[in-house]
Amino acid sequence: MLQLSGNKDSQEVEGTLVDLRRGDAAILDRIDLPGDEARRLMELGFLPGARITAGFSAPGGDPRVFQVDGSEIALRRETARRLRTRPINKRKR
Amino acid sequence: MSACDSCHGCGTTSLAELPVPPEALGAGARTVALVGPPNSGKSTLFNRLTGLRQKVANFPGVTVEQHTGIAELPGGRAVRVIDLPGIYSLTPRTEDEQVAYDVLTGRRSDTPKPEAILLVLDSTNLGRHLMLAAPILALGVPTLVILNMADDLRSREGHVDVAALSAQLGAPVALISARQGEGVNQVFEFLSGALAKPSPLELPVLQDVPKCRAWAGRVGERAGYQSPAPPEWTRRLDSFFLHPVIGPIVFALVVLGVFETLFTAAVPLMNGVDWLFKVSGAWLGTTLPASGFRSLVVDGVWKGVGSVVVFLPQVLLLFLFIGILEDSGYLARAALIADRTMAKVGLQGRSFIPLLSAHACAVPAILATRTIENKRDRMATILVAPFMTCPARLQVYTLIIAAFVPERALFGVFSSRAAALLGLYLLGFTAAVATAKALKSSVLKSGKTQFMLEMPSYRWPTLQSLGLRLLDRSKVFLQRAGTVILLVMVILWGLSNVPRHGGQAPPIEQSVAGQIGHLMEPAIRPMGFNWKIGIGLVTSLAARETIVGTLGEIYGMDPETQKDGLQQALRRDMPIGSAVALLIFFAFAMQCISTIAVVRRETGGWKWPALQFAYMSVLAYAGAFLAFHLIH
Numbered sequence: 001m002l003q004l005s006g007n008k009d010s011q012e013v014e015g016t017l018v019d020l021r022r023g024d025a026a027i028l029d030r031i032d033l034p035g036d037e038a039r040r041l042m043e044l045g046f047l048p049g050a051r052i053t054a055g056f057s058a059p060g061g062d063p064r065v066f067q068v069d070g071s072e073i074a075l076r077r078e079t080a081r082r083l084r085t086r087p088i089n090k091r092k093r
Numbered sequence: 094m095s096a097c098d099s100c101h102g103c104g105t106t107s108l109a110e111l112p113v114p115p116e117a118l119g120a121g122a123r124t125v126a127l128v129g130p131p132n133s134g135k136s137t138l139f140n141r142l143t144g145l146r147q148k149v150a151n152f153p154g155v156t157v158e159q160h161t162g163i164a165e166l167p168g169g170r171a172v173r174v175i176d177l178p179g180i181y182s183l184t185p186r187t188e189d190e191q192v193a194y195d196v197l198t199g200r201r202s203d204t205p206k207p208e209a210i211l212l213v214l215d216s217t218n219l220g221r222h223l224m225l226a227a228p229i230l231a232l233g234v235p236t237l238v239i240l241n242m243a244d245d246l247r248s249r250e251g252h253v254d255v256a257a258l259s260a261q262l263g264a265p266v267a268l269i270s271a272r273q274g275e276g277v278n279q280v281f282e283f284l285s286g287a288l289a290k291p292s293p294l295e296l297p298v299l300q301d302v303p304k305c306r307a308w309a310g311r312v313g314e315r316a317g318y319q320s321p322a323p324p325e326w327t328r329r330l331d332s333f334f335l336h337p338v339i340g341p342i343v344f345a346l347v348v349l350g351v352f353e354t355l356f357t358a359a360v361p362l363m364n365g366v367d368w369l370f371k372v373s374g375a376w377l378g379t380t381l382p383a384s385g386f387r388s389l390v391v392d393g394v395w396k397g398v399g400s401v402v403v404f405l406p407q408v409l410l411l412f413l414f415i416g417i418l419e420d421s422g423y424l425a426r427a428a429l430i431a432d433r434t435m436a437k438v439g440l441q442g443r444s445f446i447p448l449l450s451a452h453a454c455a456v457p458a459i460l461a462t463r464t465i466e467n468k469r470d471r472m473a474t475i476l477v478a479p480f481m482t483c484p485a486r487l488q489v490y491t492l493i494i495a496a497f498v499p500e501r502a503l504f505g506v507f508s509s510r511a512a513a514l515l516g517l518y519l520l521g522f523t524a525a526v527a528t529a530k531a532l533k534s535s536v537l538k539s540g541k542t543q544f545m546l547e548m549p550s551y552r553w554p555t556l557q558s559l560g561l562r563l564l565d566r567s568k569v570f571l572q573r574a575g576t577v578i579l580l581v582m583v584i585l586w587g588l589s590n591v592p593r594h595g596g597q598a599p600p601i602e603q604s605v606a607g608q609i610g611h612l613m614e615p616a617i618r619p620m621g622f623n624w625k626i627g628i629g630l631v632t633s634l635a636a637r638e639t640i641v642g643t644l645g646e647i648y649g650m651d652p653e654t655q656k657d658g659l660q661q662a663l664r665r666d667m668p669i670g671s672a673v674a675l676l677i678f679f680a681f682a683m684q685c686i687s688t689i690a691v692v693r694r695e696t697g698g699w700k701w702p703a704l705q706f707a708y709m710s711v712l713a714y715a716g717a718f719l720a721f722h723l724i725h
Contacts, residue, residue: 036186039184039302041545042302042306043181043182043224043302044181044545044547045221047302047303047306048303055331056331056335057335057429058335058340058429058430058432059337059338059340059341059433060433062432062433063433063442063544063546065548067323069220069221069306070217070218070220070221070320071218071547072547072548073547073548074432074544074545074547074548075544075545076432079545
C-alpha cells in the first residue's frame with residue numbers, strides 16, 4: 001500500500017461508517033466487534049466487501065439508516081464507529 | 094448443526110424416497126411451523142391461514158410468545174400452525190432463535206416436532222433472506238419456500254424464476270402476496286399434499302455467514318433473480334418522516350394526536366358504555382326482587398364490572414393507533430427518532446412505544462416490550478412502565494382533585510385542577526425516568542449492546558390484521574373485567590354485608606370489611622389515612638379504580654349518582670395533607686393484579702414482579718408519608 005501507485009492511496013480515505021454523509025457509499029472492510037455482535041450485523045447484510053450507502057438519520061445524525069444488501073438498517077453512532085470502510089475502488093471498470 | 098452438514102449427500106437420495114402418505118398422519122394431527130426473518134410478512138400469512146382460529150401464549154419457561162392457529166384445508170381437514178418468532182438465522186444465540194431451533198428439531202417436550210415447515214421470505218430482498226433457507230433446508234424437514242410480497246416485487250420490476258429456484262433448493266417454492274391473498278392457495282395445496290424431504294443441490298457451511306450469503310447469491314442468480322428497484326415511495330416518505338425539522342414535528346404531532354384521541358375522542362364512546370351499564374343496572378334493579386341477591390348483582394357485580402368496561406373504548410383506540418403505526422412501518426421511524434432521548438435514561442428507541450402505551454394501560458404496554466431485542470433494556474422498560482399514568486389512576490386523581498383543589502384560573506389560562514393533574518402525570522413520568530436511570534446504571538447495566546433496527550418499507554395496514562388485533566385485545570380486556578374485577582366486587586360486597594344482624598346488613602364499620610380497615614389503621618396512620626381509605630387500599634390492590642367504588646360504598650353513597658356527596662364526605666373526613674398523600678400513594682403504587690400477572694408471565698417468574706411491587710410500594714409509602722408530614 002505504501003508503494004507508489006499513481007492514484008490517491010486508499011489508506012488516506014479509509015474510515016468508518018460514521019464518516020459517511022447521506023448519499024455517500026463505501027465498501028465495508030471489517031467489523032471491530034465481538035463475534036456474536038459481528039455475526040448479527042453480518043446476518044443483516046453488513047458483510048466485508050458489501051457496499052453500504054448512508055441514508056436518512058434521526059435528528060442530530062444519530063442513529064443513522066444504512067442501505068445494505070437490499071435492506072435499510074439503523075445503527076447508533078457507537079456501532080457505526082466499529083464498522084471500518086474503504087472507498088469504492090474506482091480503478092476497476 | 095454439524096449433523097446437517099454431514100447430510101449433504103442424503104439430499105440427492107431423498108427425492109427417490111416415498112413420502113409419508115398424509116392419511117397415515119391422521120386428519121387434523123399435522124403440525125406445521127411458520128418460520129421467517131422479521132419483516133417477511135410472516136404474521137400476515139399466519140392471519141391469512143388461520144383467521145380467527147388462533148391463540149397466543151408463551152412457550153413455558155421462556156418469554157417467547159407462541160402463536161398457534163388452525164388452518165382449515167380444502168376438503169375439511171385441519172392443520173395446526175405454529176408461528177415461530179422472527180429469526181435471522183438458526184444459530185441459537187437469542188432466546189427467540191433458541192425456541193425456533195428447539196421447536197424445529199423437536200427438542201421441546203411441550204410442542205410436537207413439526208411435520209412440515211413454511212419458510213416465509215421477502216421476495217424483494219431475496220439475496221439476504223435466502224440465507225435462512227440454508228439452515229432450514231438442512232433440517233431435512235419437508236419445507237415449502239414461500240416468497241412473499243409478490244406484488245411489491247412485480248411493481249418494482251424484480252423477477253424470479255420459481256421453477257428454477259425450486260430445482261436449486263430441492264423444495265417446492267410458492268410466490269405469493271399474503272397481504273392480497275394472491276397465491277395463498279399454493280400453501281394450502283402444499284399442506285394437503287404429500288410431503289417430501291428437501292433435496293437442495295448444495296448447501297453452504299452453516300456457521301459461516303459470508304459463505305451462506307454467497308450461496309444465497311448463487312442460488313438466486315441461477316434462479317434468474319433480479320432484485321427489484323429501490324422502494325421509491327419508502328425513500329420519498331422517509332425524506333419527509335425523517336426530515337431533520339419536519340420529522341420531529343410529525344413525531345410530536347403523532348404522539349399528541351394519540352393522547353388527544355385517547356382523552357377526548359374516546360370520551361363519548363366511554364360515556365356510551367357508561368350509560369349502557371347505568372341503564373341496564375337500573376333495569377336490573379327494578380326487575381329483580383328486593384333481596385341480598387339484587388344488592389349483590391346491582392351494587393356489587395354490575396357497577397364494579399361496569400367501572401372497568403368503561404375503559405374498553407380507550408384501550409381499543411390505543412391499539413388501533415399502535416396497529417396502524419406498526420403495520421404501516423412508521424413505528425420503526427418513531428423508534429429511530431426517539432432513540433437518542435431514550436438513550437439518555439439508559440433505554441432505547443424501542444422502549445418508546447411501550448412507555449407511550451402505558452398511559453392507556455400497563456398490561457398491553459408490557460406485552461409491547463417484546464419488540465425490544467436486548468433483554469436488559471426490555472426488563473428495564475417493563476419495570477418502569479407501571480409508573481405511567483393510566484386511566485385507572487386518572488379516575489382516582491379526578492375524584493380527589495375535584496374534592497380538594499378549588500377551581501381557579503392560573504395565569505389566566507390554565508385551570509388549577511388541570512395543573513394539578515398535569516403535575517401528577519409528570520410525577521409518574523419522572524419516577525419512571527429516574528427508576529430507569531437507576532436500574533440501567535446498576536443491576537440492568539448493559540454496556541456494549543448494539544442497537545440495530547431494520548426499517549421496513551412503508552405499507553398500507555390491512556383491515557384484517559387490525560381487526561384481529563382489536564378482537565384479541567377486547568378478549569383479554571373483557572376476560573380481566575369478567576374475572577378479577579368481578580371477583581373483588583363480589584368479595585367486597587360479601588365482606589361488607591357480614592356479620593348480619595337479624596337479616597340486616599351491619600353498618601359498614603362493624604362489618605368484616607370495616608374490621609379489616611380498622612386492623613390496618615396503625616400501618617396507614619403515618620400517611621394520614623383512616624380505616625375507610627384502608628379498605629379502599631385493600632380493594633385497589635386488584636385494580637386502582639376499585640377504590641372509587643369502594644369509598645362510595647363505604648361512605649354510604651352511590652358514587653355515580655351522588656359524586657358531589659362523596660367529594661363532600663371526603664373533604665369532611667380527610668385533611669388536605671391526607672388527600673395529597675393519597676394522590677402520591679396512587680402515583681407510585683403498583684396496585685394492579687393484571688400488571689403483576691403480566692410481568693410474571695413476561696419475565697418468566699415471580700422474582701421481578703415481587704421486586705417491582707416491593708419497590709413501588711416502598712416508594713408510595715415514603716412519598717405519601719413525606720407529603721402528609723410536610724403539609725400537616
